[in-house]
Amino acid sequence: MKMFRLTPWPRYIFEPNGLEKHLGREAATIGKKALLVIGQGSVRKYGYLDRAVSSLRDSGVDFVLFEGVEPNPKHTTANRGGQLAREEGCDHVIALGGGSVMDAAKGMAVVAATGDDVWDYAYHGPGSKLATKALPLIAVPTTAATGSEVNTGAVITNLDVKEKVAIVGPAIMPAVTIWDPSLTLSIPPRLTALGGVDILCHTIEPFIASGNEFEPSDGIAASIIRTVMQVVPKVMEKPNDIELRSWLAWASSLGISMFHRAGRSGSLAMHWFEHVLSAHYDNIAHAEGLAALLPSWLRMASNYTPQRFEKLFFYINGRKGTADDLIEQVEKWLQNIGLRLRLRELGVDRNSLELLAEDVVKVYSWGVKEAIGGHTLSRDEVLSVLEDAF
Numbered sequence: 001m002k003m004f005r006l007t008p009w010p011r012y013i014f015e016p017n018g019l020e021k022h023l024g025r026e027a028a029t030i031g032k033k034a035l036l037v038i039g040q041g042s043v044r045k046y047g048y049l050d051r052a053v054s055s056l057r058d059s060g061v062d063f064v065l066f067e068g069v070e071p072n073p074k075h076t077t078a079n080r081g082g083q084l085a086r087e088e089g090c091d092h093v094i095a096l097g098g099g100s101v102m103d104a105a106k107g108m109a110v111v112a113a114t115g116d117d118v119w120d121y122a123y124h125g126p127g128s129k130l131a132t133k134a135l136p137l138i139a140v141p142t143t144a145a146t147g148s149e150v151n152t153g154a155v156i157t158n159l160d161v162k163e164k165v166a167i168v169g170p171a172i173m174p175a176v177t178i179w180d181p182s183l184t185l186s187i188p189p190r191l192t193a194l195g196g197v198d199i200l201c202h203t204i205e206p207f208i209a210s211g212n213e214f215e216p217s218d219g220i221a222a223s224i225i226r227t228v229m230q231v232v233p234k235v236m237e238k239p240n241d242i243e244l245r246s247w248l249a250w251a252s253s254l255g256i257s258m259f260h261r262a263g264r265s266g267s268l269a270m271h272w273f274e275h276v277l278s279a280h281y282d283n284i285a286h287a288e289g290l291a292a293l294l295p296s297w298l299r300m301a302s303n304y305t306p307q308r309f310e311k312l313f314f315y316i317n318g319r320k321g322t323a324d325d326l327i328e329q330v331e332k333w334l335q336n337i338g339l340r341l342r343l344r345e346l347g348v349d350r351n352s353l354e355l356l357a358e359d360v361v362k363v364y365s366w367g368v369k370e371a372i373g374g375h376t377l378s379r380d381e382v383l384s385v386l387e388d389a390f
Contacts, residue, residue: 004258004262010150011177013026014249016246018180019051019178019183023052023055024057025059026176027056027092027094027138031061031090031091032060032062033063033088033089033090034063034090035066035085035093035108035112036052037094037101038069039068040067042142042186043096043097044067064090069081071100072278072286073157074157078156079118082110085109085111086115092135093105093136099148099286103155106131106134106148106154107154109136109171110131119156122156124366128168131167131168131172137175138178139176140179141177141179141252143195144181144192144195144251145287146286147202147255148256152173164276164278184245184248185239189239192248193236195248195252196231196248196337199224199251200225200255201268201271203221203225203255205267206265207312208266208312209266209308210308211266214262217264219315222316224251224255227247228248228251265374267372269297269371272360274290276356280356281346291340292343292345292389293343295327295334297389298327343389353387356382356386361378
């Protein structure tokens with residue numbers, strides 16, 4: 001096994017219909033005035049904003065609203081929000097929304113505390129500036145997907161340089177996470193499916209890429225993968241099933257965690273492919289890019305870790321199978337939930353594939369190093385995945 005460290009989690013509260021009960025009370029223990037960050041309309045449309053505001057007011061917590069965080073949040077958005085928090089004297093940040101809102105709010109918390117440009121913290125490998133100072137953050141996720149509610153990273157896009165990378169540091173781990181699965185009941189089937197793809201990829205990528213085994217972590221990963229593949233189609237058919245929604249919500253937090261990677265290697269290299277993709281094609285949703293890339297990435301990875309495919313297939317199905325069997329199963333699952341996508345269907349120009357491959361190995365040179373079973377991915381291998389996914 002490999003040495004590992006576990007970063008302390010937030011104070012973590014998981015309760016269906018618990019938003020009003022917990023948000024104001026937890027915010028009042030942290031500060032007196034919050035920057036309340038939301039997206040482009042859904043939390044207002046479904047009444048979640050009103051519920052949050054009511055809870056804050058009942059607890060005597062003042063707030064300033066920042067509305068309009070976009071998918072693939074921009075560094076300029078994080079900078080604007082952070083400066084607003086500084087001007088208004090906010091002493092903490094509340095993120096009410098999906099992964100983009102939580103990531104943008106983390107960037108805002110850094111800018112508010114330091115006055116720096118958030119892009120100063122863009123992670124380009126060892127030696128990058130880490131976020132060690134930020135306003136305390138409360139995360140209230142409304143989608144089961146990214147797991148940003150429990151990690152020390154935030155993915156930010158800079159369209160000026162066409163890069164999408166993380167800012168990283170201990171200061172942006174949320175101080176408190178309030179997971180109310182009832183907030184996911186309004187999510188339509190396609191977005192539910194996309195969230196499931198993100199959870200799946202957070203878990204299956206490092207499992208497949210690992211160069212060693214560590215049974216306790218392998219078992220946790222397999223449980224998450226099996227849960228997502230079984231539950232997502234059911235939730236799409238029964239969107240109001242709070243029990244199944246709760247399973248996905250918990251899987252979202254576990255999927256990004258170190259609990260299923262502890263003691264073994266395993267990278268998120270395919271995620272870096274997608275980050276480059278949506279940095280150049282900002283209209284592509286993160287999970288759409290993942291769904292288009294996943295089968296092709298698995299085919300490439302099977303050349304290096306076929307034993308990991310066989311192990312995962314057995315975990316999921318209780319019988320022996322090959323790497324090809326697992327890949328076929330994943331492809332059928334994607335097709336079943338309406339996400340067997342191709343890059344060309346997402347508007348990608350074939351002529352841009354070489355540039356994308358070059359950016360993967362340049363921007364994420366640290367991420368492709370020893371990425372799959374100790375093997376370092378080459379530009380040509382990255383290009384082969386993109387071409388196969390086209």
